[in-house]
Structures are given as C-alpha cells and as structure tokens.
C-alpha cells in the first residue's frame with residue numbers, strides 16, 4: 001500500500017469514526033431526554049405516593065389505657081394494636097375515644113365523639129314505611145326493581161334452580177326527585193330488609209380520607225343486618241369518569257370507588273344483601289361500575305308523564321280534606337315537566353294556602369296558587385332542578 005492509499009484509508013476511517021460519534025451523541029441526547037422524563041415521572045409518583053400516605057388515616061377506638069400506651073381497635077377490620085400515646089395526648093386520651101391512626105397505628109388526632117363518621121355517613125332504617133302504593137307513575141320501574149331485587153331476596157332458590165345469577169346491583173338513573181330513594185325504601189319494606197343509605201356526595205365532601213373505609217363499613221354493616229338493602233345515592237360522586245387532574249382529592253375518590261368495586265366483586269358470598277344505587281348524572285359514570293357482576297341492571301326512572309303526575313298528586317293528597325272542585329286532570333295538565341318531589345310540594349303548599357286562610361278544606365284555587373308559587377320559586381334557578389349538584393370535576 002502506498003502512502004497516499006494509506007492516507008485515504010485513514011481518512012475514510014476517520015470519517016466513519018465521526019459518523020459513529022454523531023450517532024452516539026444523538027443517542028446520548030435522547031437518553032438524556034428520557035432520563036429527564038423519567039425523573040419527572042418519578043417526582044410525580046413520589047408526590048402521589050406522599051399524598052396517598054398522608055391521606056390514609058384510619059379510624060380506631062381506644063379500648064384500654066396503661067402507662068403511656070393504648071390498645072386501639074381499628075374500625076372495619078377490628079384489628080387490635082398496642083400503640084404509644086403521643087406525649088401531647090397523654091392527658092386527654094380516655095378509653096372509648098375515637099381516634100385517627102396512621103398506617104403504623106400512631107395516634108394522629110382524637111376525633112370528636114359527636115362526629116362518628118359511620119353513624120353520620122349512613123342512614124340506617126330497620127323498617128322503612130314506604131310502600132309501592134306510595135309511589136306514583138313508575139309502575140314499570142317498580143316491576144323491574146321487584147324482579148331484580150325483591151325476587152332474589154325472597155325466592156333465591158328460583159334463581160339457583162334456573163342456574164342463573166340474580167343481578168348484583170341495580171342502578172336507578174334519572175332526574176332528581178322522581179322516586180328513586182322511595183323505590184329502594186319500598187323494596188326494603190316489602191322484603192323486611194334493613195335499609196342502609198349512604199350518599200356518595202357526602203363521602204367525598206364530608207368524610208375525606210375515610211371514604212374507602214366507610215364503604216367497607218357499609219358492606220360489613222349490611223352483612224351484620226341481613227337481609228339488607230344498601231342504597232348508594234349520588235353514586236356519580238364516587239364513580240365519575242377519570243379526569244386528567246392528579247390532585248390527591250381525585251386519588252381519594254378513586255380509592256373509594258376501588259373499594260366499592262372490590263366489595264361488589266366479592267359480593268356473592270354475602271348472602272341476603274342487595275345493592276341499589278342512584279344517580280342523576282348517568283353520563284358522568286365510569287363504565288367500570290356497569291360491568292357484569294357490578295351494577296348490571298340499569299333502570300331509568302324518568303320524570304312523571306301526565307298520568308304519573310295525576311297519580312302522584314292523588315297519593316300526596318290522600319289524607320287531605322279536598323273540596324269537590326279539585327280537578328286532578330287539570331292539575332296534571334298544569335304541571336307539565338314537574339318532578340314527583342315537586343308534585344309532593346304542590347300538595348303540601350296547597351294545604352298551607354288553605355290553612356293560611358283558616359280553612360280546613362283544600363280547594364282547587366289553593367292548588368293553582370301552589371303551582372304558581374312553585375313556578376316563581378324555581379324561576380330564578382338554573383335550568384337544573386333543585387337538589388341537582390354539579391360536581392366540580
């Protein structure tokens with residue numbers, strides 16, 4: 001090889017090395033970029049983790065006290081643990097107190113005895129007095145609920161023999177004040193079941209940090225009191241579609257929903273407990289809760305039609321002393337678009353008008369005045385009906 005050739009070969013080799021160098025620099029840059037992305041992701045996860053850690057406080061009751069230590073029993077799983085009493089609580093803490101503890105059972109705060117979350121968050125009615133006869137205009141919905149909830153409670157063998165699983169949960173959806181809660185109470189009444197209600201919106205607003213625990217308590221209580229009907233009102237508050245926001249509030253709501261799903265998935269063994277949920281915001285629901293084995297029976301409860309309004313008014317005026325001129329057909333005509341709850345308040349208001357005039361007989365004119373008042377009262381409100389809540393996520 002001549003010198004010139006050698007030089008040429010070296011040049012080529014050098015050019016190749018330059019190429020490789022460029023490629024490596026490029027790879028390094030993109031690795032650097034990826035590293036930055038991962039760091040950001042790690043930071044985000046760390047923050048989320050921190051938020052999860054700080055918000056998961058559990059509720060426990062102080063069972064016994066001794067020299068600087070307390071035996072606390074965690075609600076829900078009834079686990080008993082001996083824990084040190086923080087110095088600032090040595091004086092205050094007494095047996096029977098409700099406390100918030102962290103993952104390692106360190107007592108964080110003494111909770112106000114008045115605010116027993118379980119008692120506050122759940123409305124328990126051993127024997128509700130609403131009957132199907134008290135509900136007007138939704139006969140088809142009553143039939144469906146009876147079939148899906150009442151039958152499996154009263155005649156479980158029918159389902160066994162036929163080899164089918166009864167619906168796990170029933171979701172009632174429709175505008176506010178149309179009788180969804182009444183329906184759930186009536187089923188409980190008819191089946192002699194305990195009615196246990198929990199409002200989704202309260203779980204996320206009032207009982208922050210306790211949502212998933214309360215959901216667990218809810219199912220536990222229902223099992224203790226079976227036969228029982230669990231009624232979760234405004235389920236959209238805990239089972240809304242995921243949003244992009246990553247606030248810890250959302251994580252908490254998510255956990256509450258996960259707890260609900262896992263309770264429902266482990267539901268078969270629970271025996272005589274049925275779940276009914278209600279929502280005014282079907283569009284907002286996370287589809288995960290509608291899967292088979294969860295809320296797999298959907299029943300729409302619409303605003304009452306003409307006949308429905310007449311029936312509801314008749315129901316709510318049953319005990320009233322009505323004048324002969326009261327014309328239900330006309331009143332149903334004049335109340336187009338009104339919900340069952342509004343029809344109920346027309347009846348009450350009409351009675352109030354009569355009382356104000358020191359009469360005991362309620363006349364057509366009282367009903368007309370009541371409808372007018374209702375129109376006036378709702379004139380200043382947004383298009384949504386009273387009681388409608390637009391959740392801020």
Ligand SMILES: Nc1ncnc2c1ncn2[C@@H]1O[C@H](COP(=O)(O)OP(=O)(O)OP(=O)(O)O)[C@@H](O)[C@H]1O
Pocket residue numbers: 134135136137138175176177178179180181182183233278279280312315339340341342344387
């Ligand atoms: N179909 C109906 N028949 C008779 N009364 C009704 C009917 N719907 C509503 N009402 C009256 O309105 C009140 C409220 O109804 P209910 O609580 O059942 O409505 P809801 O659909 O659960 O409303 P929300 O979605 O606001 O919780 C009832 O206590 C009852 O007086």
